Amino acid sequence: MQTLPIHAAKTELQLLVRGLVYAPGDASYESEAAAFNLATRHTPDLVLTAVNADDVVAAVRWASARNMSISVQSTGHGAANAIADGLLISTRYMMELSIDPEEQTARVGAGVRWRDVLHAAAPHGLTGLHGSTTDVGVVGYTLGGGLPLLGRKYGFASDHVLAFDLVTPDGELRRVDAVSDPSLFSLLRGGKGNPGTVTAMEFYLFPAAELYAGGVFYEGAHARDVLASFRNWTQDLPSGASASLAFLRLPDLEEVPGFLRGKFVMHLRFAWQGSEAEGSALLAPMRAAAPVLVDTAGPLPYNRVDEIHADPQHPVPVREGGMLLKGFGPGLEDVLLDLAGPESRAPLLLTEIRLMGGALADPLTGNAPGADCLGGRDAGLSFFTVGIMAPPIAELVADAIEGARTALKPCGTGGSLVNLHGHLASPELAVSAWPEEARERMSAAKAELDPKNLFRHGHAVLPLLPEAAAVVA
Known part of the structure; x- marks a missing residue:
């Protein structure tokens, strides 16, 4: 900030908003600025905990008049790069949530998490297009396209958005949909909030039919056989089925389940919206791929969907990296085994390939067909890897992730999913999410x-x- 001392600026902004404004040194400044990723420490000049759209409008106008940069954060799950200046608007307290069971739609404020939507929609027999964890914010996830657990059946989450409430950088609140402003609407579907700050969003829900889902764990020594079986199995997997395969090297810590503690394992994740008989038949070839360590797949209530991927529910310090792959082309399996297989010494906790295709490949999927900003429709697989940023391996993780990207480049599409490409190590990487x-x-x-x-x-x-x-x- 150039024009006002920081605490004078804080006071000035506080007089304009209902939410609270924090400056460095305030008791709650660190917690209100905190990202979910403990390796990312934001240090903005000011933090505003907005409670409604009026707060966002006032804050954007105030910051714009002072040429002060603006950033936005809700749950902080997507915060890979630290924010070092400007005004950070936290939308985590904007908790508007309503369900219209007749229209099968939801309206959410910018602070609502997917688990809140699932809880509210369940009594009506409905569910939403959440990803591998329901802990993330609905709006931020969807602005990046949103790769749903059942994405191969329904497409990207952004394909089913009805409208956005958007505060543009000039401080105007607009309702944006396919009729009122089709160009701006397309930019918000996968554009990750580049046109401004979304304060609320409306989207379609889907019937919560039977779900057959869970995980199958194999000893890591069988990685080659499991990977080969996954390649063959996914070639004919119907588009209603979703699957991913992870190489997991888990630490010997009490927080890790006993059967995984200190082990290298392969973890197949599977979801099928259909009957137990259908799901079991689909999964049978992978159950026969190698000796099974643990099998948790079966009929699963929607309130337990987080068990499928078992993503962390508490903040951890990590560095992430991702890219999109063409599919199982020549050499991919050997590259993956070199990167993350039994002989690998890479300091990576998780390395995952997720099956794309199906409805994810169709730009006309959903209720808002047409132009959007999504990359990824041409991908066969999504690659994602994570390393823990803790001694003694922290200094090795960044090089390991970049090494993985380099090794996989011949197999890649040249693009990435904006929600999954991780730390933005270069300007080229930052823009690779978009065609x-x-x-x-x-x-x-x-x-x-x-x-x-x-x-x-x-x-x-x-x-x-x-x-x-x-x-x-």
Whole structure:
């Protein structure tokens, strides 16, 4: 900040909003700025805990008048890169949530998590297109496209959005849908909030039919056989079935289940919305792939879906990296085994390949077909890896992740999923989530909506120069 001492600025902003404003040194500053990833420490000039859209409007106008950068965070799950200045608007207290069972829709505020939606929708026999964990925020997840647990059946979460409430960088609150502003609506579907701050969102829900799902664990020594079987099995897997395969090297800690503690294992994750007989028949080839250590797959209530992937429910210090792969082409299995197999010494806790395709590949999927900003429809697999940022391996993790990207580059599509590409180690990586055409549209809109580049943190694209923006428009 240049124009006001920090505490004077805090007081000035506090007079404009209902939420609380925090400055460095305040008792709750660290906790309100905290990301879910303990390896990411945000140190903005100010933090606003917004409680409604009016707070966001007032804060954006205030920051814009002072040329102060603006960033937004809800649950903090996507915070890979630290924010070191400007105003951080925390939307975690914006908890509006309503279900319309007749229209099968939901409206959520920017702080609502997926588990809240599932709990509210369950009495109506409905569910939402959440990902591998229901702990993440609905809005941030969906702005990045959102890769659902049942994505091969229904497509990306952003395919089923009805409308956004958006505060643009000029401090205007707009309702954006496919009719009122189709261009801006397309930019919000996968554009990760580049056009501004989403304060609320409306989207379709789906019938919570029978779910057959869970995990199958194998000893890591059988990694090659399990991987080969996964390749063959997924070739004919119906689009209603979702699956991923993870190489897991888990520490010898009390928090880890006893059968996994200190072990290297393979973990198959599976979900099928259908009968037990159908699900069991589909999974049979993988149950025969190698000796099974533990099998948790079976009929599963939706309130236990977090058990499938068993993602951490508490903050941990990690570094993540991801990219999209064409599919099981020549050499991929050997590269994966070199990176994460039994002989690997890479300091990576988890290395996962997730099956794409099905409805994820169809740009006309859902209730809002047409242009969006999503990459990933051309991918056969999603690759994702995680390392713990703790001694003695922390200093080795970044190189291991970049080494994995380099080794897999010949198998890649050249793109990534914005929610899963992890730490933005370079400008090239930051923009790899979007196809060139979508990136140009986003940059042109940025030049119009945010010419001062106030929203420049995280996954922001750069605004085009005026003459280039005119050509794209």
